[in-house]
Amino acid sequence: MGPRSRVRAAKCQMLVTSFFVLLLGLSLATMAVIMYFGAHSTVISRTSLESNPYKATHCWAFYTGMSLAGLLTLGATLSAAATVREAQGLMAGGFLSFALGFCILAQVTFWRSRNPTQVEDAALDTYDLVYEQAVKTASFVWQQELAAIQDTFLCCGKRSPFGRLGGMEASLCQGEEAAREDCLQGIQSLLRPHQHVLSTLSGIGLALTVYATFLSAFLCFAFRSGHSLDRRGKYAPATQARNRQPQEPSLFRCSQGEPTPRPPSGADAVGDHWGLRGHSEGPRWLQDN
Template sequence: MRSTKCQLMVASLCVALLGLSIATLSTVTCYGLHFSIISNAALESSSYRAIHHTAFYAGVFLSMTLILAALLSAAATVRESRCLTATAFFCFALAFCGMILALCWRYVHSTEVEDSMLDVYDLVYEEVRRNGSSSKRHELTLIHEVFQCCGKHSPLGDTAAVQHTMCHPGTAWAAGQDCLQEIHGFLKKHMGFVSTLLGITIGFTVYGMVLTSFLWFSIHFSNNLERKGKYTLRGR
């Protein structure tokens, strides 16, 4: 019993820190410079905007659930309350289901996020290429500055004019790298970090579910043992 309580307190602290990490990552994904630049350049009907906002709200929901589970499990450990322990177990289970769904979506739709970001850049780039005075010119310049790239390799050709006006000396384009490659590399690193964080959090969530269920049964049976053999005398 004492060992379980100590382990649950440590696990609660780790889960709370992981919840804060997911909240921070969700905020960076929503308001980070790389993602916000693409979101501002995307059309209202773009699939990237829907993915962008869904990822933020899902991350906030998971982080709040994890932090709540950590607080409830810590309180249940201190007070030895079956009600708090059961509620903490439910929060752990809810967070576990949410993260499993997130990981499944991550691997089933592994290219959807990348394709939506690249489509936004392609649309902005092609509009500036067709119309040099387009309002998208400023957005294209911002994308180039944030991702430290310029232009793209196009099988259709006719990109020299855009690269001459939009690429500064010493940019990544001079080394043979284009913005599509830079966006792909950035997103691959980001999604790899997301998958790693979710995997670690799932492990601690399962550990928390095991500990809270064991603590609940320990409290339940210890209460029954304390009541066993006790009698109450009634007056006539």
């Protein structure tokens, strides 16, 4: 396979990879918006706690997801445009976007491997704090916030490790609410699928960004060396090849456009020596005399 065939194959692969990277960026943005503005996440993050453990993790996950989605979308758009137009500058921008996206994905993957249940633990800690405030203070505000969380997750209270609940704890779950599942298990069962989807998207994103980075680097160097390779006949962009016109040798151009200079004769040399060159009557007058 020659250089031209390799470049064509790389361009086709770059277009396909950019399409999948664009889909990945849109998926990450959609998931970040759902997790940030969804009812389950909003009801926990907007509690009246002074130090909400879930709110900081919630905001960090949203901004990280949106930044990553923006980088991947930008890289896919720049790489596709650069592949079609054979533009080195656009391809360099796509390479930089893919490299930054890979760094963020690697950091997210490392964080997930070290703290796989950090988001779940933050949500459970927030619920425990609201539950304790509602039980201890018997405040109507805390009971409303606790009821909002339980209605959103379709759960009620939490099971006591001793098997018996106090009077206030038992009064929180009455009637149909008493048949609901434990809120600790309900929150975990609703948040774990989101975490699994996030892990899957992170793995796919790592593979796509690595492949797209190598492709963009190869095409960037190919577009850069296209002018120098053209003289040796290996590779040249099609647009430049059509616009380039063959140039004639300089000797041939002189023979067509300008008279060919003749070597000076003996008489011209003598006339040039006495300052008479250019006067046609000078040498003839000397010969007559």
